Amino acid sequence: MRIAIVQLAPRLADLDENLATHEEHLSKLASEPVDLVVFPELSLTGYFLRDLVPEVALSPDSPQLARLARFATDRVIVVGFVLASKDYRYYNAAAVFWGEELRGVHRKIYLPTYGMFDELRYWAAGRRLRSFPSPIGRLGILICEDVWHLSLVTLLQLHRVDWGVFLANSPLRGPEKPRPQSLDTWQVLNRAAALTLQAPVVFANRAGCEEGVTFAGGSAFVGPQGDVRQEAKLIDEDVLVVEYDPRETRAARTATPLLRDENPLLTYHELRRLIEELD
Numbered sequence: 001m002r003i004a005i006v007q008l009a010p011r012l013a014d015l016d017e018n019l020a021t022h023e024e025h026l027s028k029l030a031s032e033p034v035d036l037v038v039f040p041e042l043s044l045t046g047y048f049l050r051d052l053v054p055e056v057a058l059s060p061d062s063p064q065l066a067r068l069a070r071f072a073t074d075r076v077i078v079v080g081f082v083l084a085s086k087d088y089r090y091y092n093a094a095a096v097f098w099g100e101e102l103r104g105v106h107r108k109i110y111l112p113t114y115g116m117f118d119e120l121r122y123w124a125a126g127r128r129l130r131s132f133p134s135p136i137g138r139l140g141i142l143i144c145e146d147v148w149h150l151s152l153v154t155l156l157q158l159h160r161v162d163w164g165v166f167l168a169n170s171p172l173r174g175p176e177k178p179r180p181q182s183l184d185t186w187q188v189l190n191r192a193a194a195l196t197l198q199a200p201v202v203f204a205n206r207a208g209c210e211e212g213v214t215f216a217g218g219s220a221f222v223g224p225q226g227d228v229r230q231e232a233k234l235i236d237e238d239v240l241v242v243e244y245d246p247r248e249t250r251a252a253r254t255a256t257p258l259l260r261d262e263n264p265l266l267t268y269h270e271l272r273r274l275i276e277e278l279d
Contacts, residue, residue: 001136003036003200004029005240007219007232009208012046015056019044019064022079025239026071034241035136036076040206040219041108041143041167042092043080048211053122057084065095065102072097076134078141078204080167083107089124094141094167096132104132108143109152116171116213119145129155137162137246140197144168153193158264162249164193164201172216172235180234183218191226198224198252198259200244207237224252 006025010018022039029037041047044064045056058064058081068079076098083093083105092108107126111119129152132139140161146152147166156164174181186203194201200223207217219232221242232238253259 001035001244001246002033003202003221003242003244004032004034004038005202005204005219005221005232005242006037006039006043007205007207007217007238007240008040008043009206009210009215009237010043010046012210013049013052013056014046015044015064018046019067022068023071026068026077029075029239030071032241034075036078036163036165036202038078038165038167038202038204039080040204041080041094041169042082043167043206045080045082046210047169047206047215048213049082050122053082053090054084054088057082057090059084059086060102060105065097068095069097069100069102072100076136076139078139078165078167080143085124090122091126092119092123092143093126094143094165096134096139096141098134103134104130106130106132106141106143108146110145110149112145117145129159131156131159131161139163139165140199141165141167144170147189147193150192150196153196154267157197157259157262160259161197162199162246164190164197164199166190166193166201166203168203168205170205170216172214175214180216180218182216183234186216186218187220187228190220190222191228194222194224195226196258198256199249200224205232207233207235224249
């Protein structure tokens with residue numbers, strides 16, 4: 001199998017320009033036997049939208065998403081965008097396409113409000129975690145801050161996902177070091193998730209600068225035993241194409257049967273007990 005990670009630097013709030021950039025990349029990749037294409041968080045809009053969120057929001061039946069679906073003939077495509085609900089709530093979301101249709105949407109669950117982040121002011125939080133069946137297996141999608149909450153990774157393990165697909169807009173931190181501190185942290189998170197899921201993790205981070213903030217890039221592919229296979233450029237746009245043999249997932253799960261030994265009833269009862277104590 002071949003997986004493509006498209007590390008973009010989208011133009012802020014320019015939906016038409018960003019859509020054209022997506023179509024350009026997807027057209028180029030159409031000549032290659034790529035099974036999965038992943039774009040970063042909010043790849044259609046940019047990150048610091050603030051009061052422009054409603055202006056670039058899309059409904060599931062929007063013509064813009066239909067244009068992207070046409071590229072998902074024999075591949076799965078994951079794109080970051082702003083989702084508008086029927087009751088005018090707006091979500092930081094990821095769209096999943098295959099078979100020339102929009103097959104599912106993940107709404108970002110955890111919205112950070114620390115440091116440079118103020119997401120709860122502009123976004124509604126997702127309230128459910130779903131995984132998405134596809135021709136290449138079941139996808140577990142998380143968006144940036146979601147990955148930092150390991151409870152979601154554990155839940156995806158119980159979903160029996162075959163792929164961890166993580167979209168991010170992670171800024172550059174610790175640039176004075178040989179390797180940025182922010183990407184060191186993401187490597188730990190991605191490796192831990194891959195080991196927990198016993199599945200490959202596809203990490204798509206954005207590139208470039210926006211509103212005075214530099215984004216780290218450094219998108220990566222991590223194998224099911226936590227080994228980092230390939231990484232994209234720092235800061236700059238890049239396209240990473242990775243080869244993967246799905247038999248490696250079987251080998252990892254056979255060698256270390258974590259899902260077989262997981263005890264979800266214990267987790268359930270302990271959570272109920274702890275919630276009652278917290279109340």
